[in-house]
Amino acid sequence: MMSLLEFYVNLRKEIFAVIGGVEDSGYSFRWDNTTPNWITKSKLKTVFEKLINHSANFGVYIINRHSDCGNPKHDQNGSDGYVMDRILENKISYRDSRFNWSDPIDQGEILCKCPCSESNLTSKHHVIQDVIFDASANLSACKNIESIIYDIYQAIQNSGNNKARSAIREYLLRAVLKINDAILPVSVDEFIEHQMVLAGLNS
Ligand SMILES: [Zn+2]
Numbered sequence: 001m002m003s004l005l006e007f008y009v010n011l012r013k014e015i016f017a018v019i020g021g022v023e024d025s026g027y028s029f030r031w032d033n034t035t036p037n038w039i040t041k042s043k044l045k046t047v048f049e050k051l052i053n054h055s056a057n058f059g060v061y062i063i064n065r066h067s068d069c070g071n072p073k074h075d076q077n078g079s080d081g082y083v084m085d086r087i088l089e090n091k092i093s094y095r096d097s098r099f100n101w102s103d104p105i106d107q108g109e110i111l112c113k114c115p116c117s118e119s120n121l122t123s124k125h126h127v128i129q130d131v132i133f134d135a136s137a138n139l140s141a142c143k144n145i146e147s148i149i150y151d152i153y154q155a156i157q158n159s160g161n162n163k164a165r166s167a168i169r170e171y172l173l174r175a176v177l178k179i180n181d182a183i184l185p186v187s188v189d190e191f192i193e194h195q196m197v198l199a200g201l202n203s
């Protein structure tokens, strides 16, 4: 299994590779040879999927919470009308105490196969993307990973056609700054504070 350091170092490389391709489109040129947003978006989606897979190794999961899909079986599990996706074939219930429940990353009406029954067909229902942490995992590491996941997700949301590329870069750079802090022995903020104390200055 990869270490947390390897995880951050690889992710940092992948994000830089995408940032390098995000240039403002050339308004004054006849041909715009900068990377179109749809390519950036698909690259970011690949980074995001990998990130979600690797985050699970450190106890951070993005998991779908399905609200009533219309199947009478849906409500039989007594978890407030919600059915959760499984984690590696393990059943979990909404607000399962084996996990810390953070804020959802997104939600909306989508077409999907609700996991409340194997025989379900696709139906349109409300799905919430929860972020949860293994209760036994290091909470501050989980929160840092969560906030990086959020930034990459926002970068994807901002990579629609005709959207300004500065927003994509801003989210990606924010993620890189968080990764830098996580890689270094102390965060830049902590370092500054320490140096100020040594210099006898108030920060
Ligand atoms: Zn259902």
Ligand SMILES: [Zn+2]
Binding pocket: 066, 067, 069, 112, 113, 114, 115, 125, 126, 127
């Ligand atoms: Zn669903």
